[in-house]
Amino acid sequence: MRVVFVHGACAQDADWWWNRMVEPLAALGLESRSVELPSCGERAGATYGADLYADADAVRSVLDQEPGHPALLCGHSYGGMVITDAAADRDDVTHLLYITAVVPDRGESLASLAGPDPAPWVVPRDDGTVVPNTAVDLWGAFLHDCDEEAEAGAFRRLGPQSQAVFAQAPRGIAWHKTPSTYVVCTGDRATPTAKQREFARRASGVIDLPTGHHPFLSHPGLLADLIGEVARGAGE
Numbered sequence: 001m002r003v004v005f006v007h008g009a010c011a012q013d014a015d016w017w018w019n020r021m022v023e024p025l026a027a028l029g030l031e032s033r034s035v036e037l038p039s040c041g042e043r044a045g046a047t048y049g050a051d052l053y054a055d056a057d058a059v060r061s062v063l064d065q066e067p068g069h070p071a072l073l074c075g076h077s078y079g080g081m082v083i084t085d086a087a088a089d090r091d092d093v094t095h096l097l098y099i100t101a102v103v104p105d106r107g108e109s110l111a112s113l114a115g116p117d118p119a120p121w122v123v124p125r126d127d128g129t130v131v132p133n134t135a136v137d138l139w140g141a142f143l144h145d146c147d148e149e150a151e152a153g154a155f156r157r158l159g160p161q162s163q164a165v166f167a168q169a170p171r172g173i174a175w176h177k178t179p180s181t182y183v184v185c186t187g188d189r190a191t192p193t194a195k196q197r198e199f200a201r202r203a204s205g206v207i208d209l210p211t212g213h214h215p216f217l218s219h220p221g222l223l224a225d226l227i228g229e230v231a232r233g234a235g236e
Protein backbone atom coordinates (compact mmCIF):
# COMPACT_ATOMS: atom_id res chain seq x y z
CA MET A 1 0.00 0.00 0.00
CA ARG A 2 1.15 3.53 -0.72
CA VAL A 3 0.53 6.59 1.43
CA VAL A 4 -0.23 9.75 -0.55
CA PHE A 5 0.02 12.96 1.48
CA VAL A 6 -1.76 16.27 0.80
CA HIS A 7 -0.55 19.25 2.82
CA GLY A 8 -2.44 22.22 4.22
CA ALA A 9 -3.01 25.80 3.15
CA CYS A 10 -0.36 28.34 2.16
CA ALA A 11 2.40 25.74 2.05
CA GLN A 12 4.99 25.13 -0.67
CA ASP A 13 7.59 22.43 -1.33
CA ALA A 14 5.30 19.46 -0.64
CA ASP A 15 8.14 16.95 -0.37
CA TRP A 16 9.77 18.91 2.43
CA TRP A 17 6.67 18.87 4.63
CA TRP A 18 6.53 15.06 4.34
CA ASN A 19 10.25 14.31 4.28
CA ARG A 20 10.49 13.16 7.94
CA MET A 21 7.83 10.51 7.30
CA VAL A 22 9.40 8.68 4.38
CA GLU A 23 11.94 6.56 6.28
CA PRO A 24 9.72 5.64 9.25
CA LEU A 25 6.98 4.52 6.88
CA ALA A 26 9.44 2.62 4.68
CA ALA A 27 10.57 0.74 7.78
CA LEU A 28 6.97 -0.40 8.12
CA GLY A 29 6.86 -1.50 4.48
CA LEU A 30 4.90 1.51 3.28
CA GLU A 31 5.98 3.67 0.37
CA SER A 32 4.83 7.27 0.46
CA ARG A 33 4.89 10.51 -1.45
CA SER A 34 3.42 14.00 -1.32
CA VAL A 35 1.37 15.96 -3.84
CA GLU A 36 2.19 19.44 -5.13
CA LEU A 37 -0.87 21.70 -5.13
CA PRO A 38 -1.55 24.13 -7.99
CA SER A 39 -3.45 26.53 -5.72
CA CYS A 40 -0.20 27.05 -3.79
CA GLY A 41 1.76 27.61 -7.00
CA GLU A 42 3.60 24.29 -6.76
CA ARG A 43 2.60 22.82 -10.13
CA ALA A 44 1.82 24.09 -13.59
CA GLY A 45 -0.77 26.80 -13.05
CA ALA A 46 0.06 29.75 -10.84
CA THR A 47 -1.77 30.58 -7.65
CA TYR A 48 -3.87 33.04 -9.61
CA GLY A 49 -7.05 31.17 -10.51
CA ALA A 50 -5.94 27.67 -9.47
CA ASP A 51 -8.58 26.20 -7.17
CA LEU A 52 -9.71 23.28 -5.02
CA TYR A 53 -10.62 21.26 -8.09
CA ALA A 54 -7.18 21.75 -9.61
CA ASP A 55 -5.68 20.50 -6.35
CA ALA A 56 -7.94 17.43 -6.31
CA ASP A 57 -7.11 16.71 -9.95
CA ALA A 58 -3.40 16.89 -9.07
CA VAL A 59 -3.98 14.16 -6.48
CA ARG A 60 -5.83 12.04 -9.01
CA SER A 61 -2.93 12.48 -11.42
CA VAL A 62 -0.53 11.10 -8.82
CA LEU A 63 -2.83 8.15 -8.11
CA ASP A 64 -3.14 7.45 -11.84
CA GLN A 65 0.63 7.03 -12.15
CA GLU A 66 0.25 3.61 -10.51
CA PRO A 67 -3.07 2.22 -11.74
CA GLY A 68 -4.67 -0.26 -9.39
CA HIS A 69 -2.11 0.24 -6.62
CA PRO A 70 -4.07 0.63 -3.34
CA ALA A 71 -3.59 3.96 -1.61
CA LEU A 72 -4.15 5.45 1.80
CA LEU A 73 -4.90 9.09 1.09
CA CYS A 74 -3.79 11.41 3.87
CA GLY A 75 -5.00 15.01 4.12
CA HIS A 76 -3.70 17.57 6.60
CA SER A 77 -5.73 20.65 7.57
CA TYR A 78 -6.95 22.17 4.24
CA GLY A 79 -5.82 18.90 2.65
CA GLY A 80 -8.98 17.33 4.05
CA MET A 81 -10.97 19.32 1.51
CA VAL A 82 -8.74 18.03 -1.27
CA ILE A 83 -8.80 14.31 -0.43
CA THR A 84 -12.57 14.39 0.08
CA ASP A 85 -12.95 15.45 -3.56
CA ALA A 86 -9.99 13.56 -5.03
CA ALA A 87 -10.95 10.11 -3.71
CA ALA A 88 -14.63 10.25 -4.66
CA ASP A 89 -15.64 7.22 -6.75
CA ARG A 90 -12.11 5.77 -6.80
CA ASP A 91 -11.62 2.08 -6.06
CA ASP A 92 -7.87 2.43 -5.59
CA VAL A 93 -8.21 4.63 -2.47
CA THR A 94 -8.89 2.12 0.29
CA HIS A 95 -8.78 4.52 3.24
CA LEU A 96 -8.86 8.23 4.03
CA LEU A 97 -6.78 9.68 6.85
CA TYR A 98 -7.70 13.15 8.08
CA ILE A 99 -5.01 14.77 10.26
CA THR A 100 -6.47 17.71 12.23
CA ALA A 101 -8.28 18.39 8.97
CA VAL A 102 -11.56 19.74 7.70
CA VAL A 103 -14.05 17.08 6.60
CA PRO A 104 -16.63 18.67 4.31
CA ASP A 105 -20.00 17.28 3.32
CA ARG A 106 -22.02 18.15 0.24
CA GLY A 107 -22.24 21.88 -0.43
CA GLU A 108 -19.79 22.80 2.33
CA SER A 109 -16.82 25.05 1.60
CA LEU A 110 -13.82 25.80 3.76
CA ALA A 111 -15.27 29.24 4.44
CA SER A 112 -18.64 27.87 5.52
CA LEU A 113 -17.03 25.34 7.86
CA ALA A 114 -14.74 27.91 9.46
CA GLY A 115 -17.65 29.93 10.84
CA PRO A 116 -18.71 33.55 10.45
CA ASP A 117 -15.43 35.14 11.53
CA PRO A 118 -12.44 35.24 9.15
CA ALA A 119 -9.50 33.03 10.09
CA PRO A 120 -6.80 35.10 11.79
CA TRP A 121 -4.00 33.10 10.16
CA VAL A 122 -4.27 34.51 6.63
CA VAL A 123 -4.57 37.92 4.98
CA PRO A 124 -6.26 38.43 1.57
CA ARG A 125 -4.41 40.34 -1.15
CA ASP A 126 -5.65 42.24 -4.17
CA ASP A 127 -4.10 39.71 -6.56
CA GLY A 128 -6.61 36.98 -5.63
CA THR A 129 -4.41 35.17 -3.12
CA VAL A 130 -4.13 34.93 0.64
CA VAL A 131 -0.83 34.90 2.54
CA PRO A 132 0.06 33.88 6.10
CA ASN A 133 -0.60 36.63 8.62
CA THR A 134 2.79 37.36 10.15
CA ALA A 135 1.19 39.82 12.60
CA VAL A 136 -0.14 36.92 14.68
CA ASP A 137 1.76 34.22 16.59
CA LEU A 138 2.02 31.57 13.88
CA TRP A 139 4.74 29.73 15.80
CA GLY A 140 2.62 29.42 18.94
CA ALA A 141 -0.40 28.25 16.97
CA PHE A 142 1.17 25.85 14.50
CA LEU A 143 4.76 24.91 15.41
CA HIS A 144 5.15 25.10 19.19
CA ASP A 145 6.14 21.43 19.55
CA CYS A 146 8.55 21.39 16.58
CA ASP A 147 12.34 21.58 16.78
CA GLU A 148 14.22 24.63 15.52
CA GLU A 149 15.12 23.04 12.17
CA ALA A 150 11.49 22.19 11.41
CA GLU A 151 10.30 25.59 12.58
CA ALA A 152 12.77 27.47 10.38
CA GLY A 153 12.06 25.22 7.40
CA ALA A 154 8.32 25.64 7.76
CA PHE A 155 8.47 29.44 7.87
CA ARG A 156 10.63 29.49 4.73
CA ARG A 157 8.00 27.47 2.91
CA LEU A 158 4.90 29.48 3.72
CA GLY A 159 3.50 31.34 0.74
CA PRO A 160 0.43 32.60 -1.12
CA GLN A 161 -2.56 30.49 -2.05
CA SER A 162 -5.48 31.17 -4.34
CA GLN A 163 -8.50 32.63 -2.56
CA ALA A 164 -10.73 30.49 -4.79
CA VAL A 165 -10.19 27.36 -2.67
CA PHE A 166 -11.98 28.83 0.33
CA ALA A 167 -15.33 29.28 -1.41
CA GLN A 168 -15.62 25.90 -3.16
CA ALA A 169 -17.37 22.74 -2.05
CA PRO A 170 -16.05 19.32 -3.16
CA ARG A 171 -17.52 17.84 -6.33
CA GLY A 172 -17.89 14.47 -4.58
CA ILE A 173 -17.74 13.26 -0.97
CA ALA A 174 -15.36 10.32 -0.69
CA TRP A 175 -15.95 9.56 2.99
CA HIS A 176 -19.58 8.66 2.28
CA LYS A 177 -18.30 5.39 0.78
CA THR A 178 -14.60 5.08 1.61
CA PRO A 179 -13.55 4.10 5.17
CA SER A 180 -11.84 6.92 7.02
CA THR A 181 -9.92 7.71 10.20
CA TYR A 182 -9.70 11.11 11.86
CA VAL A 183 -6.54 11.95 13.81
CA VAL A 184 -7.35 14.43 16.56
CA CYS A 185 -4.15 16.30 17.44
CA THR A 186 -4.94 17.14 21.04
CA GLY A 187 -2.10 19.67 21.36
CA ASP A 188 -3.13 21.64 18.27
CA ARG A 189 -3.49 25.33 19.17
CA ALA A 190 -4.66 26.40 15.72
CA THR A 191 -7.61 24.03 15.28
CA PRO A 192 -9.30 23.55 18.67
CA THR A 193 -9.81 19.97 19.83
CA ALA A 194 -13.57 20.53 20.05
CA LYS A 195 -13.66 21.59 16.39
CA GLN A 196 -11.61 18.57 15.37
CA ARG A 197 -14.02 16.28 17.20
CA GLU A 198 -16.94 17.82 15.29
CA PHE A 199 -15.25 16.82 12.04
CA ALA A 200 -14.23 13.45 13.48
CA ARG A 201 -17.87 12.44 13.91
CA ARG A 202 -17.99 12.07 10.13
CA ALA A 203 -15.14 9.55 10.04
CA SER A 204 -15.36 5.80 10.46
CA GLY A 205 -12.85 5.89 13.31
CA VAL A 206 -11.01 8.36 15.53
CA ILE A 207 -7.51 8.28 17.04
CA ASP A 208 -6.08 10.87 19.41
CA LEU A 209 -2.48 11.96 18.98
CA PRO A 210 -0.79 14.15 21.65
CA THR A 211 0.82 16.57 19.21
CA GLY A 212 0.44 20.04 17.74
CA HIS A 213 -0.78 20.93 14.27
CA HIS A 214 2.11 19.32 12.33
CA PRO A 215 2.78 15.82 13.75
CA PHE A 216 4.68 14.81 10.60
CA LEU A 217 7.28 17.42 11.59
CA SER A 218 7.20 17.18 15.38
CA HIS A 219 6.61 13.45 15.98
CA PRO A 220 7.14 11.56 12.70
CA GLY A 221 7.77 8.20 14.37
CA LEU A 222 4.56 8.44 16.38
CA LEU A 223 2.53 9.36 13.31
CA ALA A 224 4.20 6.64 11.22
CA ASP A 225 3.20 4.00 13.77
CA LEU A 226 -0.36 5.28 13.68
CA ILE A 227 -0.43 5.21 9.88
CA GLY A 228 1.00 1.70 9.90
CA GLU A 229 -1.79 0.59 12.22
CA VAL A 230 -4.43 2.19 10.00
CA ALA A 231 -2.88 0.66 6.86
CA ARG A 232 -2.93 -2.81 8.40
CA GLY A 233 -6.57 -2.36 9.27
CA ALA A 234 -7.30 -1.21 5.72
CA GLY A 235 -5.98 -4.50 4.35
CA GLU A 236 -2.34 -3.77 3.64
